[in-house]
Amino acid sequence: MSISVQNISKSFKDKTALKNISFEVKEGELFGLIGPDGAGKTTIFRILTTLLIADKGTATVAGFNVVEDYKNIRNHVGYMPGKFSLYQDLTVEENLTFFATIFGTTIEKNYDLIKDIYIQIEPFKKRRAGKLSGGMKQKLALCCALIHKPKVLFLDEPTTGVDPVSRKEFWEMLKRLQQKGITMLVSTPYMDEAALCDRIALIQDGRILQIDTPQEIIKHYPKNIYDVKADNMFKLIEFLNEYEYKYSVYPFGEFVHYTDKREDFNPKELYHFLEEMGAVNISIQPTKTTIEDTFMELAK
Amino acid sequence: MGNMKRFIGFIKKEFYHIFRDKRSLFILFGMPIAQIMLFGFAITNEINNVDIAILDHSKDATTQEIIHKIASSKYFSIRQLIKNESEIEAVFKKGKVKAILIFEKDFSKNLTKESNATIQIITDATDPNTANTISNYTNSILQKYQQEINKNVKSPYQIVPETRMVYNPELKSVFMFVPGVMTIILMLVSAMMTSISITREKELGTMEILLVSPLKPFQVIIGKVVPYIFLSIINAVVIVLLSIFIFKMPVQGSLFLLGIESVLFIITSLSLGILISTASATQQTAMMISLMGLMLPTILLSGFIFPISSMPLPLQVISNTIPAKWFIIILKGIMLKGVGLLFIWKETLILVAMTLFFIVLSIKKYKIRLE
Amino acid sequence: MKGESVIKVENLTKTFGDFTAVNAITFEVKAGEIFGFLGANGAGKTTAMKMLIGISTPTSGSAQVAGFDVFTNPENIKKNIGYMSQKFALYDDLTVKENITFFGGIYGLSRSKIKEKRSELVAELGLGDIINELVGSLPLGWKQKLSFSVALLHSPKIVFLDEPTGGVDPITRRQFWEMIYKTANNGTTVFVTTHYMDEAEYCDRVSIMVDGKIEALDTPKKLKKQFKAESMNDVFLKLARSPIDN
Structure with a gap:
């Protein structure tokens, strides 16, 4: 096991951040912590990177205990905190050199590891980090976290606030790093990124809702979901909520995701109900379950 | 390493x-x-060319001599001579003049006859530091003058206070x-x-x-x-x-x-x-x-x-x-x-x-x- | 579609020195519409919105918001719009009640009107138990719902939402969108900026800004068709096909 977390709890003053959290990450795995702001993701990262001490429970990273062996962990992990923690007034190159130096290595020594990523920002190596776009800052921060060839890489919300193109590229980079044998723990508030991880933990309010592969999590969703659509979204939601057999009603982009209490639900009945209520241009189609549906069901 | x-x-x-x-x-x-x-x-606490006014009620040789001494020091410059007390207020209000020296009537006579003559120093104390320094500097000029005349008169009982600033003699x-x-x-x-x-x-x-x-x-x-x-x-x-x-x-x-x-x-x-x-x-x-x-x-x-x-x-x-x-x-x-x-x-x-x-x-x- | 245009923008441009942040954008928003204003960070969204809410004067072009000109009448614009941003919403160190009273006050509502609106809000959001609690102690989702309601206190014609649902849990996010639907249904125009592409799917129409220009503008459905994409995220990926931005 590369990361092992057992019964960790943590409170700040009177606020409970984590309640009895346990999970394990295998060597070479890309593991995702999926949850909204305030779920406790950053606290987990800080405990595992030895920045915080848990009130209860134990954890090991790369075989080292996070409390007693914190010095060993600090030599062997890479950490990319939530906001891209770079020195804004140093250039791309200076930032990278600095982080290489404090980890007792050089850019040349581990260049093969960061090469893919670094060549994308190399044309701007004389530019100060503060003047880079979000996507480029993200890439530089990743290079800095990788420069000492860590065994385990911690990435706390690496894609938050970054444009979709950079997000996509970033996940492709993580996949390539995984092939080089680096274990990764990634957190994200974007549910659609969950599918890109090997396994995920859904987390809310300091509690883990479920841990599994994205496919298994979706498979375990108990209901059939229907995309419902009609002309006035607001009215449609109101009508659906009035339907006596409704189980859940959630707006989902241009549709509403609807589930029914009954096992033998017939969409035609709902169609007639909506028609009677006065909805126009109604359409009801079965649809695929998403991680987000599961998350909402579990968090209910 | x-x-x-x-x-x-x-x-x-x-x-x-x-x-x-x-x-x-x-x-x-x-x-x-x-x-x-x-x-x-x-x-700075030093004063340089501070404007003062003089009200001389006696206008005799001694007052002339003192006024001359004050005027020739680098600390003061005499901006105006006024004629009576009623002008004092107006002069200060203009703001340029920071101090007024008033010589009493028959200054010279009083000094030689009764060895006691009075000079009144009125300072504008809106700036207390400057006011204080002006009055100190005037005093020291007057004392110096007194020393000079005492040398001639040879009055054995005169006590002359002398302040000497050490370590920073020029203040x-x-x-x-x-x-x-x-x-x-x-x-x-x-x-x-x-x-x-x-x-x-x-x-x-x-x-x-x-x-x-x-x-x-x-x-x-x-x-x-x-x-x-x-x-x-x-x-x-x-x-x-x-x-x-x-x-x-x-x-x-x-x-x-x-x-x-x-x-x-x-x-x-x-x-x-x-x-x-x-x-x-x-x-x-x-x-x-x-x-x-x-x-x-x-x-x-x-x-x-x-x-x-x-x-x-x-x-x-x-x-x-x-x-x-x-x-x-x-x-x-x-x-x-x-x-x-x-x-x-x-x-x-x-x-x-x-x-x-x-x-x-x-x-x-x-x-x-x-x- | 729906009624008359409440936002009319023509060739609106803003330059900072030799940098063009907003490059001759043109669009219209109709009354009661939910208009999504999308773009990556740094694409010019915020600059454009600042011009529309009357706090930044455009370099050239023209724009009318709620019937008022952004050049000559920004003060009247401010009176007729509501604004909520993720960065600043409410005062954390004031209670829910105090926040409502304060914002009602600066929008010029009378005492009795504030009281009336407050009881409306209490009923609608179920604020009964927390009305005297500090806003800072509320969960993020609550804060955002509350600040949206506060932005609507003075019944504005248009409400501008700047990245309103970032980081919120999925359920709260949906409650938030239900509030938006309701607002739009009542005739208030909703102008939302966001860089969450899945959020775009909720809007009636969306515009996508890339490097200061509006590169696409239509309903999400038509855009997906046009770009042969499955989601708005794919639309965006196809639009912004430059791997390295600088």
């Missing part, structure tokens, strides 16, 4: 920060020069300010700048990465401090050079001792800066604590502006806890009195003790984690 390389890499980075931030460069180098110039030229206020300004600047540069530079890393989140790295906490601290020791020493040298060459201030004592004591005080301030940074999460807090908690007491309670002996007892006691007080005593001792370590060992020892205390405290308070 690897450790040294890390450390040098860290210091290099610190210098990049300093030289790329125009604001900190200004605080570092603009401020000392601006302050010393300001205190040296603008804020040059810049000499008094240099030690104070130097203290403040070293304090400002060392304590405020280090505390800000450490808290900046906390704010940016880079502190988290530094903590999760093989760098040891004390390496981070020392790495932060070394550049500022270096820069503060440059500052101290600039200030001393400015005072020697621009204000012609003599440094009576050993320059070597002055250097050593300055480095000691710089370290005291740096350790205070580290202490502040352990207590504050943002640059803004660090700045506020440095300004309110360090600068104000340093200016007000160190004896730089207000003499400690004239403070109420509780403040006098508090002033003992202020490192700047002891450093100012040391500086004045070396610069103005030319004393050696023999006379300032006590103050030096107090500073050393304070420094050790702050260092131990900040090491204890420095967190190897976030909490």
